[in-house]
Amino acid sequence: MSLPLPLASALMISPHRVGAMVLRYLYLLRSSWSRVLELIYWPAVQLLVWGFLQFYIAQNSGFFARAGGVFIGSVMMWDILFRGQLGFSISFLEEMWSRNLANLMISPLRPIEFIMALMVMSVVRLAIGMVPVSLIAIAFFGFNIYGLGLALAVFFMNLILTSWSVGLVVSGLVMRNGMGAESLAWTMMFLIMPVICVYYPASVLPAWLQWLAWALPPTYVFEGMRALILEQQFRPDLMIAAFALNAAYFAVAIAVFLALLRSARRIGSLLQSGE
Amino acid sequence: MTAQEPAIAVTDLVKVYKTTRAVDGISFALPPGSVTGLLGGNGAGKTTTIAMILGLVLPTSGSARVLGAEMPRQRNRVLSRMNFESPYVDMPHRLTVRQNLAVFGRLYAVADLSARITQIAGELDLGEFLDRPTGKLSAGQKTRVALAKALINSPDVLLLDEPTASLDPDTADWVRSRLERYRAERGATVLLASHNMAEVERLCDRVIIMKRGRIEDDDTPARLLARYGRETLEEVFLDVARGRGEAAQGTAQQAAAQQGAAQQEAAQ
Numbered sequence: 416m417s418l419p420l421p422l423a424s425a426l427m428i429s430p431h432r433v434g435a436m437v438l439r440y441l442y443l444l445r446s447s448w449s450r451v452l453e454l455i456y457w458p459a460v461q462l463l464v465w466g467f468l469q470f471y472i473a474q475n476s477g478f479f480a481r482a483g484g485v486f487i488g489s490v491m492m493w494d495i496l497f498r499g500q501l502g503f504s505i506s507f508l509e510e511m512w513s514r515n516l517a518n519l520m521i522s523p524l525r526p527i528e529f530i531m532a533l534m535v536m537s538v539v540r541l542a543i544g545m546v547p548v549s550l551i552a553i554a555f556f557g558f559n560i561y562g563l564g565l566a567l568a569v570f571f572m573n574l575i576l577t578s579w580s581v582g583l584v585v586s587g588l589v590m591r592n593g594m595g596a597e598s599l600a601w602t603m604m605f606l607i608m609p610v611i612c613v614y615y616p617a618s619v620l621p622a623w624l625q626w627l628a629w630a631l632p633p634t635y636v637f638e639g640m641r642a643l644i645l646e647q648q649f650r651p652d653l654m655i656a657a658f659a660l661n662a663a664y665f666a667v668a669i670a671v672f673l674a675l676l677r678s679a680r681r682i683g684s685l686l687q688s689g690e
Numbered sequence: 691m692t693a694q695e696p697a698i699a700v701t702d703l704v705k706v707y708k709t710t711r712a713v714d715g716i717s718f719a720l721p722p723g724s725v726t727g728l729l730g731g732n733g734a735g736k737t738t739t740i741a742m743i744l745g746l747v748l749p750t751s752g753s754a755r756v757l758g759a760e761m762p763r764q765r766n767r768v769l770s771r772m773n774f775e776s777p778y779v780d781m782p783h784r785l786t787v788r789q790n791l792a793v794f795g796r797l798y799a800v801a802d803l804s805a806r807i808t809q810i811a812g813e814l815d816l817g818e819f820l821d822r823p824t825g826k827l828s829a830g831q832k833t834r835v836a837l838a839k840a841l842i843n844s845p846d847v848l849l850l851d852e853p854t855a856s857l858d859p860d861t862a863d864w865v866r867s868r869l870e871r872y873r874a875e876r877g878a879t880v881l882l883a884s885h886n887m888a889e890v891e892r893l894c895d896r897v898i899i900m901k902r903g904r905i906e907d908d909d910t911p912a913r914l915l916a917r918y919g920r921e922t923l924e925e926v927f928l929d930v931a932r933g934r935g936e937a938a939q940g941t942a943q944q945a946a947a948q949q950g951a952a953q954q955e956a957a958q
Contacts, residue, residue: 427766435796439782442793446784446823514780518839521744522797523769680748680762683707686741686778 436532502540503582587675783825
C-alpha cells in the first residue's frame with residue numbers, strides 16, 4: 416500500500432534543511448547578546464528568589480528542613496517546561512517578526528522539518544539558560560540537579576515533550592491569526608500552571624480539579640520529582656503515564672499545527688505577518 | 691512536465707475571502723521562457739493569484755499548476771525549481787546578507803554554495819555589504835539582496851510581486867536590467883506583478899490585465915497598444931481601470947476571432 420502523495424512527500428525529511436533552519440537561529444542568537452542574556456536572566460532571578468525563600472522557610476519548619484531542594488527542583492523543572500515552550504515559540508515568532516515566513520513557506524522546507532528545527536532550537540535555548548542556572552543552584556544552595564541522575568533525563572524528556580506540544584499549538588495559532596495572538600507564547604503555559612502542581616501535591620487540589628491535573632503530563636513529573644527528593648523513591652509508573660499522555664498530546668499538537676497551517680493557506684495569512 | 695506543457699497553467703482559478711471574490715475564475719497558460727506582466731490596480735487580485743501559484747494560498751476552486759505540479763498539493767515536487775521576490779516579504783534583519791544567502795542556499799540544496807554566493811554577489815553587486823546585517827541596508831540594497839535570494843537556486847520559474855516598488859528610478863532600472871539578463875541566460879519563466887507600466891513594457895512579452903479579480907485583457911504589449919489606440923501601456927491601463935476599454939476590447943475580440951478563424955483556415 417502506498418501513502419497518498421502529499422503525506423509521503425511531507426514525510427521525506429531532509430536533515431540538511433533542518434540544519435539550515437537551526438543555523439539560521441544560531442546566527443540570530445550569535446548576533447544578539449541581549450537575546451542570549453535574556454535566556455539566562457529570568458531563570459536565574461527566579462531560582463534565586465525561590466532558593467532564598469526555601470532557605471528562610473527551612474530555618475523555621477521541620478518539614479522544609481527535611482525537604483531541602485524541593486522548591487529549587489520545582490523551580491528548575493518549571494523552567495524546563497516554560498522555557499522549552501518559549502524557546503520553541505520564540506524561534507517561530509522570529510519568522511513573524513522579520514516577515515520571513517512566506518520565504519520559508521515557498522522554499523522546499525517541509526512543515527515537519529520546520530517543526531524539527533524549532534524543537535532543536537528549543538533545546539539549544541534551554542541549555543543556554545539552564546546550564547548556568549543549574550551551576551548557580553549548586554553554588555548558592557548546594558542543590559545539584561544532576562544528582563537526580565537518570566531520573567533527571569526522564570523528567571526532562573517528559574517536560575520538553577509537553578513544552579513542544581504547547582509550542583506547536585501556540586505557533587500554529589500565531590501563524591493563522593497573526594501577531595495579535597503573539598501574547599499566547601508568554602501566557603499559555605501559565606494557564607495550566609495552577610493545575611500541574613508545580614509547588615504542591617495534586618492532593619491539595621479540590622477533587623473535581625484533580626482529574627484535570629492527572630490529565631496533564633507535567634503533574635506526573637512534579638509528583639515524581641517530589642517523591643524522589645522527599646522519599647528517595649523513583650516512580651516509574653508516573654513516568655510511563657506521563658510518556659503515554661505526552662505521546663498522545665504531541666501527535667494531536669502536530670495535527671493541530673498542520674490543520675492551522677492549512678487554515679492559514681485558506682485565509683491567506685501566510686503572506687501577512689501583521690495583526 | 692512535457693516539452694509542450696506550460697510552465698505555469700492557471701485554470702478557472704477562484705479565491706473567495708469570506709464575501710470578497712479576490713480572484714474570479716481566471717485562466718492563463720505561460721509557456722516556458724516567457725516573461726508575463728500581471729497588471730492591475732490595488733485589489734485587482736494580482737498578489738492573490740501569485741500566492742496561489744506559489745502554494746501560499748489555497749484556491750477556493752480551479753487549479754494552478756507549475757512545471758506540471760498541482761499547487762499546493764504537489765508543491766514539494768517543484769518548490770526547489772521556483773522562487774519569489776516581493777518588497778512585502780523580508781529576510782531576517784539581524785542576519786548578514788551572506789548568512790541569509792547561506793541559509794536559503796541550504797534550504798534550496800544549492801550545490802557548491804559558497805561559490806554560488808560569491809557568484810551571485812558579483813552579479814548583483816552585493817560585495818560591499820555581504821557581511822553587513824540585512825536590516826541595516828538601504829531599500830535599494832535590500833531589494834538587491836531579495837533578488838539574490840530569489841535567484842540563489844537559479845529558478846526555472848520566478849515570481850515577482852512589484853519588484854521595483856519604492857525604488858528610485860536608477861535602482862529600479864538596475865533591477866530590470868538584471869532580470870533581463872537572468873531571463874536571457876537561464877531561459878526562465880517569469881511572472882511579474884507590477885504597477886509600473888514602463889517596467890512591464892520593457893520586460894514582458896505578454897501582459898495580463900486584471901480588474902476586480904477577473905482578466906480584462908491578455909495580449910502582447912504591442913497588440914494591446916494597437917487595440918486600444920494608445921501609445922503607452924499606462925494609457926491602456928487607465929482605459930481598462932476606468933472602463934473605457936470595453937468598446938476597444940469588443941473590437942479587439944472581434945479582431946482576435948477573425949485572426950483565429952484565419953489561422954484555422956490556414957492550418958486546414
